Amino acid sequence: MSRADGTPYAPHTDAETAAMLAAIGVDDEEALFDIPEPVAFDGDFGIEPRTEREIRDECARIFERNDDLTEFLGRGHYAHYVPSVVDHLSDRAEFLTSYTQYQPEVSQGFLQALFEYQSMLVELTGLDVANCSMYDAATALGEAATLADRVRSTSGDTVLVPEQLREGKRAVLENYCDGADLTVETYPMADGTADVDAIADRAGDDVVMLYAESPTVRGCLEERLAAIGDVADETDALFALGSDVVALSVLESPAAVGADVVVGEAGSLGLPTSYGMGLGIFACRDDFLRQVPGRLVGASEDANGDRAYTLTLQTREQHIRKERATSNICTNQAWVALRAAIHAATLGPDGLVDLANDCVREAEALAARIDGLSGATAPVHDRHHFREFAVHVDQPAPAVAEDLETEGFAVHAIDDHLLQVCVTDLNAGRTDGLVAAFEGVL
Amino acid sequence: MIHDQANYERGDEDVREPLLSEKGQETVDVREDSPLPEDLTRDELTLPNPSEPETARHYTRLSQMNWAIDAGPYPLGSCTMKYNPKFTEDVAADPNAAVHPDRSGRSAQGNLELQYRLQKMLADVGGMDAVTLQPPAGAAGELTGILVTKAYHEHHGNDRSEVVIPASAHGTNFATAATAGYDVVELPSGEDGRVDLEALEAAVGDETAALMLTNPNTVGLFERDITEIADIVHDAGGLLYYDGANLNALLGRGRPGDMGFDVMHYNVHKTFATPHGGGGPGAGPVGVVDELAPFLPTPRVRESTEGSGYERFEPAHTIGRVHGFAGNWLVLIKAYAYIARLGDEGLADAAAKAVLNANYLAERIDLDVPHGPFHHEFAATASDRDAADVAKRMLDFGVHPPTTKWPEMVPEAMLTEPTEIEGQSSLDDLAEAFNLAYADTDEALDAAPNRTAAARIDQVGAARDPRLSWQALDAE
Numbered sequence: 001m002s003r004a005d006g007t008p009y010a011p012h013t014d015a016e017t018a019a020m021l022a023a024i025g026v027d028d029e030e031a032l033f034d035i036p037e038p039v040a041f042d043g044d045f046g047i048e049p050r051t052e053r054e055i056r057d058e059c060a061r062i063f064e065r066n067d068d069l070t071e072f073l074g075r076g077h078y079a080h081y082v083p084s085v086v087d088h089l090s091d092r093a094e095f096l097t098s099y100t101q102y103q104p105e106v107s108q109g110f111l112q113a114l115f116e117y118q119s120m121l122v123e124l125t126g127l128d129v130a131n132c133s134m135y136d137a138a139t140a141l142g143e144a145a146t147l148a149d150r151v152r153s154t155s156g157d158t159v160l161v162p163e164q165l166r167e168g169k170r171a172v173l174e175n176y177c178d179g180a181d182l183t184v185e186t187y188p189m190a191d192g193t194a195d196v197d198a199i200a201d202r203a204g205d206d207v208v209m210l211y212a213e214s215p216t217v218r219g220c221l222e223e224r225l226a227a228i229g230d231v232a233d234e235t236d237a238l239f240a241l242g243s244d245v246v247a248l249s250v251l252e253s254p255a256a257v258g259a260d261v262v263v264g265e266a267g268s269l270g271l272p273t274s275y276g277m278g279l280g281i282f283a284c285r286d287d288f289l290r291q292v293p294g295r296l297v298g299a300s301e302d303a304n305g306d307r308a309y310t311l312t313l314q315t316r317e318q319h320i321r322k323e324r325a326t327s328n329i330c331t332n333q334a335w336v337a338l339r340a341a342i343h344a345a346t347l348g349p350d351g352l353v354d355l356a357n358d359c360v361r362e363a364e365a366l367a368a369r370i371d372g373l374s375g376a377t378a379p380v381h382d383r384h385h386f387r388e389f390a391v392h393v394d395q396p397a398p399a400v401a402e403d404l405e406t407e408g409f410a411v412h413a414i415d416d417h418l419l420q421v422c423v424t425d426l427n428a429g430r431t432d433g434l435v436a437a438f439e440g441v442l
Numbered sequence: 443m444i445h446d447q448a449n450y451e452r453g454d455e456d457v458r459e460p461l462l463s464e465k466g467q468e469t470v471d472v473r474e475d476s477p478l479p480e481d482l483t484r485d486e487l488t489l490p491n492p493s494e495p496e497t498a499r500h501y502t503r504l505s506q507m508n509w510a511i512d513a514g515p516y517p518l519g520s521c522t523m524k525y526n527p528k529f530t531e532d533v534a535a536d537p538n539a540a541v542h543p544d545r546s547g548r549s550a551q552g553n554l555e556l557q558y559r560l561q562k563m564l565a566d567v568g569g570m571d572a573v574t575l576q577p578p579a580g581a582a583g584e585l586t587g588i589l590v591t592k593a594y595h596e597h598h599g600n601d602r603s604e605v606v607i608p609a610s611a612h613g614t615n616f617a618t619a620a621t622a623g624y625d626v627v628e629l630p631s632g633e634d635g636r637v638d639l640e641a642l643e644a645a646v647g648d649e650t651a652a653l654m655l656t657n658p659n660t661v662g663l664f665e666r667d668i669t670e671i672a673d674i675v676h677d678a679g680g681l682l683y684y685d686g687a688n689l690n691a692l693l694g695r696g697r698p699g700d701m702g703f704d705v706m707h708y709n710v711h712k713t714f715a716t717p718h719g720g721g722g723p724g725a726g727p728v729g730v731v732d733e734l735a736p737f738l739p740t741p742r743v744r745e746s747t748e749g750s751g752y753e754r755f756e757p758a759h760t761i762g763r764v765h766g767f768a769g770n771w772l773v774l775i776k777a778y779a780y781i782a783r784l785g786d787e788g789l790a791d792a793a794a795k796a797v798l799n800a801n802y803l804a805e806r807i808d809l810d811v812p813h814g815p816f817h818h819e820f821a822a823t824a825s826d827r828d829a830a831d832v833a834k835r836m837l838d839f840g841v842h843p844p845t846t847k848w849p850e851m852v853p854e855a856m857l858t859e860p861t862e863i864e865g866q867s868s869l870d871d872l873a874e875a876f877n878l879a880y881a882d883t884d885e886a887l888d889a890a891p892n893r894t895a896a897a898r899i900d901q902v903g904a905a906r907d908p909r910l911s912w913q914a915l916d917a918e
Contacts, residue, residue, distance in 0.1 A: 005787055005791070006787060006788055006790075006791030006792075006794075006795070007784050007788040007789075007791045007792040007795065007862060008527075008783070008784075008788070009524070009525050009527060009715070009792070009862065009863055010791065010792065010795040010862040010863060010865075011863070011864070011865030011868075012795060012798075012865055012866070016865060016866045017795075017798065019866065020798055020799075020802040020866055020869075021798070023802055023805050023806075024798075024801045024802055024805055026801075029794040029795075029797065029798050030794075032794075032797045032798060032801050032815070032817070033664075033695055033797065033817065034663070034664045034666065034815045034817070035664055035692070035695055035696045036666055036668075036669075038669060039668055039669060039696055039700050039701045040695060040696060041569070041692075041694065041695055041696050041697045041700055043694035043695065043786055043787075043790045044786060045563075045566045045567055045694075045786050045789070046566065046786070047563060047566070047781060047782070047784075047785045047786050047789070048785050048786075049782075049783065049784055049785025049786070049787060049788050050782050050783060050785070051783075052527075052529045052783065055529070055533060055779050055782045055783055056529065056532065056533055058782070059533045059536060059539075059556070059775070059778075059779065060536060060538070062552045062555050062556050062559075063536045063538035063539040063552040063553070063556070064538055064552060065551040065552035065555060066538050066539070066541050066545075066549065066550050066551065066552035066553060067548075067549040067550075067551075068538075069541075069545070069549055071541070071542045071545070073542040073544050073545070075544060076766055076767070077542055077543055077544070077766075077767060079540075079542075083494075085494055085497060085498060088498075089497070089498060089501040089502070089505075090501075091531070092501070092502070092505040093510055093512035093513075094505035094506065094508045094509075094510045094512070094513065095501075095505055095508060095510070095719070095720055096510075096526070096531075096717045096719055096720075097510040097511040097512045097523070097525075097526050097717050097718070098508055098509060098510040098511070098718065098719070098720040099511075099516060099518060099521055099523045099718045099720070099721075099842075100521070100718070100720065100721045101720065101721070102518070102521075102845070103509070103833065103834075103837060103842060103843065104896065104899045104901075105834070105837060105891050105894040105895070105896045105897065105898065105899055106447060106508075106509040106837050106842065106891070106894045106895070107507075107508055107509055107720075108458065108504075108507040108508065108894075108895045108896050109459075109503070109504035109505050109506065109507035109508030109895075110504070110508045110720040110721075112459065112461070112504055112507075113501070113504050114720075114721075115461075115910075115911070115912075116461060116462050116463075116490075116912070118910055118911050119461075119463065119911040119912040119913060120489060122910075122911040122913050123487070123488060123489060123913070124487075128910075128911075128914075129910055129911075130910075130911070132721070133722070135578040135579065135582060135722075135723075135765060135770075136578065136765060136766045136767070137766060138763070138765065138766030139578070139582070139764075139765065139766070146621070166766065168763050168765075168766045168767065169766050171740075171762035171763035172762070172763045172764060172765065172766060174762055175585075175589055175761060175762055175763070175764060176621070178589070178592075178622070178623065179589075179620070179621045179622040179623035179624075180623065181623065221478070221482055223481070223482065249472075249487055250472050250476060250478065250483050250484065250487075251482060251483060251484065252481070252482060252483060252484050253484050256484070272540055273540045273541065273542055274540060274771050274772050275539070275540075275541060275542070275543050275553060275767065275768050275771035276542075276543030276765075276766060276767020276768045276769075276771065277723065277767070277769075277770050277771050277772055278765075278766060278767070289908060295721065296908075296910055297910065298904040298905070298908050298909055298910050299904070299909040299910075299914075299915055300899055300900045300901065300903050300904035300909075301899070301900050301903065302896040302897040302898060302899045302900070303889075303897035303898040303899075303900075304897045305456060306451070306456045306457065306458065306896065306897075307456055307457045307458075308896040308897075308899045309899075310899050310901055310904050312901070312904040312905050312908060312910075313905050313908060314905075315905070317613075318581070318612075318613040318614045318616065318617035319612075319613035319614075319848075320613070321613075321617070322613050322616035322617060322626075323616040323617060323619060323620040323626040324620070325613070325616075325617040325620070327617065327621065328581045328584065328585060328614050328617035328618040328620075328621045329579070329581055329582075330579070330580075330581050330613075330614055331579040331580060331581065331711075331718070331721060331722040331723075331724040332579070332721055332722045332723075333578075333721075333722045333723045333770075334719055334720045334721030334722050335717075335719025335720055335721070335722065335723060336719075336722070336723055338719075338720065342497065342501060344489065345462055345490055345492055345497050345500075346494060346497055348468060348489065348490070348491035348492070349467075349468050349469070349470040349487045349488065349489040349491060350468065350470055350491065352487070352489065353470050353472055353475075353487060357475060357476060357477055360477045360478055361477050364477070384478055384479075384482060401546075402546075405546065405548075405549055410542065410544075410545055410546075410549065412544055
């Protein structure tokens with residue numbers, strides 16, 4: 001027997017392969033391929049196979065080339081301490097190596113976990129329905145825009161978003177809007193939050209969706225969400241609110257301020273820093289149930305009358321509805337949703353609220369310390385902040401960020417003289433070092 | 443083989459494992475300790491508050507009520523589940539790889555290097571010239587590829603309105619084209635299950651932006667006329683899009699780039715064994731020929747133009763972004779590790795064993811397979827039986843059933859893809875499950891499954907009366 005030359009993940013011995021070929025009635029595996037000679041390939045990719053150990057060493061060497069920096073970075077990708085129980089439970093092979101739950105009778109476990117995740121998002125948003133995930137906050141925002149386009153009774157072609165919006169999020173939104181013939185326009189900000197008067201002036205028949213964020217990309221908490229919701233209501237625009245799963249645990253419920261849809265990031269629970277991997281929130285009012293993109297888990301009964309769970313309302317989806325589907329999404333971020341749910345369960349409401357309150361307190365405390373340094377002002381905006389805040393520096397911001405990097409700290413340079421700093425439980429213990437480094441480079 | 447799935451039954455409550463909310467919730471007064479003013483905060487928050495032991499037991503029990511590739515065969519045709527090598531998890535868990543996406547390129551050289559290497563590997567495997575790793579799933583890859591196609595045509599002053607898609611294609615192709623703003627022209631399948639060249643000639647024209655094609659197609663057949671297909675589409679000024687769903691069948695024997703495809707996406711869980719996690723995260727890198735490279739999402743990674751190392755850059759006519767950051771990074775690392783583990787010979791062997799297994803299994807089952815010669819998957823027909831019922835019965839025999847009732851060109855289709863990871867005895871078990879279920883009585887099929895955590899679930903009722911949260915259950 002020999003498996004030496006092929007994939008290590010096929011169990012066939014030479015004798016078995018021969019027996020199987022004989023059963024099929026061919027001499028070798030090549031006889032099973034029906035690829036015309038002109039388009040056949042000789043198999044030479046030039047990829048040398050390596051052992052497991054060699055690859056682990058190789059990748060470890062590659063990743064060592066990332067500088068060892070203490071990151072004070074946020075702007076949409078956040079990390080909190082992820083308890084060990086999250087890794088150990090989500091890594092169970094029954095979860096990790098399962099597929100989408102097309103046969104619900106044999107997939108009750110994951111379906112229930114996703115149902116519970118949806119329920120947690122319903123509690124956090126106050127809305128009726130949450131799907132079991134989108135890829136990330138940016139694609140969820142794109143999907144919200146196309147939903148707005150579908151559900152609005154009168155036609156319009158404009159999506160109104162804040163002037164201060166993460167550039168990448170805006171770029172993703174533009175791509176979703178492109179296919180729906182929607183145009184993205186911005187409204188101005190007033191000291192870090194939405195200029196509601198300007199929104200009211202701009203709103204009108206052509207606006208299908210009004211989008212606001214709290215916290216904003218600069219970490220400011222919106223103070224007049226209900227007023228924005230009123231403008232949306234009066235002009236029959238969909239009010240989409242962007243937020244974050246940790247912030248939602250303490251902020252006024254989106255439903256209470258009139259949000260029709262909540263999008264945002266839930267990967268701040270369950271996911272460590274992962275180069276921007278996310279977990280997109282999508283929740284909405286009941287009215288839009290049949291227009292929701294992505295997968296939904298519902299409760300039903302089995303033949304014994306016991307409660308059971310299943311993917312439901314699948315006639316919205318691409319495998320049934322094809323070009324009339326609500327979205328092309330199928331695979332989403334289910335396993336990350338499982339992780340977020342385990343993390344939330346582990347924290348409980350107390351732990352979650354404490355975590356969120358620390359995001360406010362730590363940001364305020366660090367801003368005050370940086371503000372005490374000569375050559376820096378923080379926070380730039382006179383608002384309440386969540387995790388992060390903008391810093392004005394007298395020197396050019398990119399140069400300051402580069403100098404800080406030399407000192408072992410990463411912060412954002414967001415404008416000529418603006419930095420942005422994000423603090424969570426993971427780096428809160430390193431703020432002394434950051435402040436000292438700031439003092440040194442300013 | 444008989445399979446009894448773990449089943450925690452609470453007879454008095456008609457539930458199995460209770461919901462977290464049923465195990466106990468707590469309501470917290472948010473304003474009590476809040477550093478924020480009252481008008482910014484909610485007054486209370488109610489969520490489950492299990493202890494860690496309760497949490498561990500809850501999710502462990504749930505896991506025991508969940509089928510997985512590590513438990514047994516999962517031959518979902520066209521979806522594909524194959525073994526996910528464990529070491530790839532450890533490679534991806536390297537704390538040094540856990541950096542923030544807004545790091546300067548200078549301080550994230552390791553991640554850039556791995557991105558660069560993977561871009562190159564994928565380009566080689568697909569016969570493409572340039573690759574983006576940003577799309578977070580196969581469907582996102584499709585959208586990226588079609589948006590790139592659109593941008594390419596528009597850049598050349600060529601506004602086209604249609605995408606041509608064979609009737610047998612994955613539903614995502616249709617939805618993707620529509621999401622990108624295209625009208626869909628559905629191409630009927632030829633009698634042999636492949637693209638009919640005359641029908642294609644009739645379908646393409648000045649409005650054709652692209653033909654989206656899966657090859658081997660969704661019943662496992664190689665499109666033998668691929669060169670003619672490419673010529674027809676290109677002569678009409680359209681581009682040829684490769685749906686990478688079935689690339690796993692071609693590894694080492696055929697490359698989309700050599701067949702005339704201009705743009706393609708890769709499904710990394712199907713081809714490169716990354717775990718599917720019950721519905722993601724996936725990754726859907728996109729490869730293109732040189733002419734389309736300037737339109738790819740930003741940023742891409744290249745070798746530094748000055749000095750050593752790697753740098754991010756913005757393609758000249760980029761479509762912008764399809765993900766907020768760098769896509770599903772942890773998944774991409776696992777794909778890299780898998781490809782490196784197999785190398786040229788392993789990749790070619792994975793395709794060979796996948797095709798061998800599909801053909802062997804088809805020999806062993808009593809169901810007809812109308813179309814061939816097939817490669818990695820085949821569409822058997824349950825003919826006068828209901829394919830969905832046969833599938834439910836198979837659940838009792840220690841296997842996951844195939845994809846049912848699709849593609850529609852095969853009546854009562856059971857689209858089966860065992861992948862390379864099953865050995866002969868496992869395939870024999872799978873065949874036995876097929877044959878026992880297929881030959882069983884109508885009553886037995888109606889009553890199935892019997893040994894799973896849940897008996898047959900009322901799907902119609904679930905959709906008629908949607909209850910999508912524990913709040914909805916409580917409101918009853």
